[in-house]
Amino acid sequence: MAVEELQAIIQRCQILEEADFKGEDFNLFQVAGQKCLEDGYAAQLLEVIQNEKNKVIIKNMGWNLISPLVRCIFMYKEDDDKREHCLRILDQLAQLCNPKELFLGLLEQIEQTSGEQVCQTVMLLLQPLQTVLLKLQNKKAYSVGLSLAMIMNQLTPLPVPYTKQQIQEDKLGLCQCCNAVVDFAKPFVNEVVKNMEKSSEYNDMELKEELIKFCMKSLKYPLLTAQLEQLEGIEEHPFRQFATEIIDILWNMGELIPLMFVHHKGKSPLWEDQEFADMERKNSADSLACLSYLIFVQHFGVKCFPVVFSPSYLLLCNMTHIEVLLKRTEESVLSKGLDLFESCLLRMEDNSLLHHYLEFRDFINVPQDLVKIMTLCPMEHMRKKSLNILQLFIDKFDTEGKYTLFRCLLKTSNHAGVEGYIIKNIKDQIHLASTEYDNIWFTGHHLISLLDLVLSLPEGAETDLLQNSDRIMASLNLLRYLVIKDCESDYQTGVWTTLGKIEQNFLKPLRVGLNMSKAHYEAEIKNKKENRKEAQSSNTVCSLTVSGEKMMPMTTGMQLQVLHSALFTFDLIESVLARVEELIEVKTKAVMDEN
C-alpha cells in the first residue's frame, strides 16, 4: 500500500522538470516515504532512492525523509536488516541530496534530540553531516561552527562520567561521542593547516576561529569536569584521548602557545573592541585553566612546549588559572586547581620565590582561597591537600615573602586552627633565623611587630577561649620557645624588650579570661547536674542542623561531656600559661640579680 503510493508520486514527478516541483509534491513524497518506513518497507524505499531515474527527485526532496528515518533507526534493533537498510538510506541521502537543505535537516534533528538519545543521535548523524559540510560551497566556516556549537550545546547538559566504572560503562555514550566529534572536526582542521602553509585568506581565519571556539568549549565541557588521571585497567582512557586530540588541534593550528602566554599574542584582529576582548577572556577563563592543567599536570602536548621558561614565571602565568579553579566547589574542578598549583610549586626550589611576587594580586588571593578550602570544604582529602599546598607555597618564598604572607594570613584567615598553624610556622622560622646571620625578618624589630599580631587576644579577656584554643595554644608555645631560647642567644629575638606589652595584651587578659570561662563552665556543669534530677523529660533547649540534617538532640549526659572537655582545654591552656609565667619570672629575676 505505502510503497504503491510512493511509486505513484515518484512516477508523476519523474516527468516533471526540477523547477516544476510543487509544495504539494513535497508533502506527498514525505508522507508516502514516511509511511513506507513506518510500515517496514525500508528495502523498497532504498531501491527507489538508488534508482538513477529518481536522482533529481531525491536531490530536491530527499532531506524530508531525515526525521522519520532517524526515528525508525532507533526503533529497530542493532542486528535488524531493516535497520541496516535505513542506515544505507541515510548514507545515500547524504550523497544525493542538496547539501544546503540536508544540512539544515540534519541540524534540526540534532537540535530536537534530548536526554538519553543525544549521543546516539549525534553519532548517527555525524558522518552524513561531515559529508554534507565538505560539499557545501558557501558559508562553510559558518556552517561548521554552527554544527559544532549545536552538538556541544546538546552534549553539555549530560553528566560527565567520573569514576572508572562510570567511564567504562559510558551509559549515555558521551565518551564515545566526544571522540567521534573530534574525528568529525579533523578534515576541517586539516584544511586550515594546509591553507596556513600556503597563505592566509580571510575565509580560513573564519574556519580557524570556529575550530578554536570548539576547542575552548570542549576544554570547559566535558574536560574541565572530567577525570583525567590515568586509570589502571583502562588503556585508552576516552577523555585523555579526547584531550590529546583537542590539544593537537590547537597545536597544529599554531594557537597553543598564544593561548597559553598572552605576551605572545599580537593584538587579535577579530576582537578590536577592548571590552569585547575582555569579555571573551572572561568567558574563556575556565577553558584556559583546564588547558593549563592538561599541559602542566598531565603533560599533554609537552613535546612542543618551550623548556626555557623560569619556574617562577610559569607559576605567575598559572596563578590566574589556579584562582579560577579554586573558586569552584565541584571536586573534579577543585582538585584540578590544587594539582595545578602543586605541580607549579614542585618545579621551584625552596626559598626561591621573591617576595615581590606578593605584589601580584593573585599571590595574595590564592592562599586565602586555600584557607577557605581547608576550613570549609566538606571533603577531607581536599582539606588535607590544600593544607599541604599552603605549606609548600610558604616554603617557596624568600624570608621577607614568608614574613609578609604570615602577616596577611593572620589578618585574613579568621580561623583559629589556621592561625595556630601559621603561628607554628612563625616559630619554625624564628628557630631557623637563630642559625642564620642575615635574617632580619624573624629577628629584631620586624619580629617584634609580628609578635604584636600573634601574642594578643582578638577581643581581650572576653575572647571565646574555646573557639580560639588552637591559636592560643600555638601562641603560648611560641612564647615559651622564645623565653627559653633567648637565654642562650642574647636577646636576639628582642622578646624581652616587649615583655611589658605582651603581658598587657596577652597574658593578663588570658588569665582573666581563663578564670571567667572556668567559673562559667563549672557553674554550668553544676546546673546541669542539679537539673538532671528534676527534668528527666527530654525538653531540648535547642536543635542543631548540620548540612540540612537535623542532629539528634543532645542528652544531658552528652552535654556534660562537652562541658567537661571544655574545662579540660582550659586546664591545658592554664598549665602552659603557668609554665611560661614561671620561666619569665626566673629569667627576670636572674637579670635583676645581675644588676
Added chain:
Amino acid sequence: MTTDEATKSEGEVQAAALAERGEDITPSKDRGVLKIIKRPGSEDESPMIGDKVYVHYKGKLANGKKFDSSRDRNEPFIFSLGKGQVIKAWDIGVATMKKGEICYLLCKPEYAYGSAGSAPKIPSNATLFFEASNAGELVELLDFKGEDLFEDGGIIRRIKRKGEGYSNPNEGATVEIHLEGFCGGHRFDCKDVKFVVGEGEDHDIPIGIDKALEKMQRGEHCILYLSPRYGFGEAGKPKFGIQGNAELVYEVTLKSFEKAKESWEMDTKEKLEQAAVVKEKGTMYFKEGKYLQAVIQYGKIVSWLEMEYGLSEKESKASESFLLAAFLNLAMCYLKLREYAKAVECCDKALGLDQDNEKGLYRRGEARLLMNEFELAKCDFQKVLEVNPQNKAAKSQISVCQKKTKEHNERDRRIYANMFTKFAERDAKEAASKTGVGKPAEKAACEKGPKAPGAEGEEAEGHV
C-alpha cells in the same frame, strides 16, 4: 652503534669544548653560564632589559638528548629580556648577544632548573646545553624591540639598568626620581624630584611618567618615548617652550619609592588615622580645583574602610563618619568633573549610611538634574526640604526642575506629534503601545553608567 650513542658522543664533545674554552658570562664569575660565539652579530647593538626578543634555539641535556627546539615549532621563541620569564642562564646569556649572533651556551643547574628539575623533560640537577643543530644554529638572536608599556604605542620603554625585584610604585606611592626630558634632541628639563605618583603635574611632569613609574622598579634607569597623548598633549608646555603634540623622550632613574600601603597591611587603627590625613589632603586639592587628585585621596578612604569588619562601636562610628564625608566629597568632585552617574553612585552610598543626609540628597538631585532625570531630581530636592525646610537653594532647584520638565514635555510633545502623524494610518491601539515603549527606552538612555543596586529601591521609596 646506534644513532643515540652517536649523538651522545657528539653532545659530549661540544659540551667539553664549551667547558674548556667558553667565556664565563655570569656576573659572579662562578662559571655557571659559559658561552662561545659561533657567528658574530651583524649589528653592534645588544638588546636592553625589558626588550621583546626573538630567538631560535635548540636545547640538549648533558647526555646529548634534545629536550627542546624552537625549530620544531616553526616559529621563533619570544620573551621579555631580563624579567625572570626564562631561566637565569638565558636572561644573562641573551643580554650579551648582538642582533644576528649565534652562540653556544652551557648552563649549570643553578642557572637553569636546579634540583627541582622541570617535569617531565628536565631531570633534577641537570646541566643544559644550548647548541647548534644540523641546520647550524643554536641560540640565534633574530630581533628585538623596546617594550610597549600599554600595548598602544603610547609609551615605549628601554631599560638601561634593571631595578631590583618586582615591586613597583603604586598610585599614591612617594617616589624620588632623577629625570631628563628631551624634545627634538633638545634637553628641556633636568632635575631630581620627589613626588607622589598621580600628582606629577604639580612638578611639570607629564602623565606618561606617572604611568610608566607604576611599571618601574627601585633603581631602574630607563629611556621612555612618550607620544603626545602621554606627554604634554595638544596644549604643549609653554614653560619649557614645547609646542602642542610634541613627541618627548625622557631618561628616568627611579632612585627610591615608598609604596602606599595595601588595605590588608593596615589595621583598623592605622586606617582611621590615615583616613584623617588623606581627607585633609583631598580637601586641599578640592579647594585648588584639582578634582582628579582629590578623587584619588577620597577614594583611599573608601578602599580602606568600606569593607572593614569587626570594628568596635567607637571605631565603627569614626569609620562611618569618614566614609560619609568621603562619599559626599567624591560626589561633589564628580559633579565638578561632570561624571554625573558616578556622583549619583556616591550619593547613594552616602545615603545608605545616613538616609536623611541633606548634602547627599541635594547633590544627588543636582547630578540627576544634569542627567535630565527631572522627576527623580525633584524628589531629591523635596526630600531636602523635608529634612531642612529652610534650604532655599533646594526650593529654587525644585522650580528649575519644574521648568525643565515642562520644556522637556513640550519637546516630547513635538516629537510625538510627528510620530502620531506618521502612524496616523495605523490603528490607534498600535500607536498607543508604541509611545508606551518609546518612553521607558528614552529614559533608559539617559541613565547611562553603572548604578548601585540599592539605587532602584531608594527611588521607589522616593515616589511614595
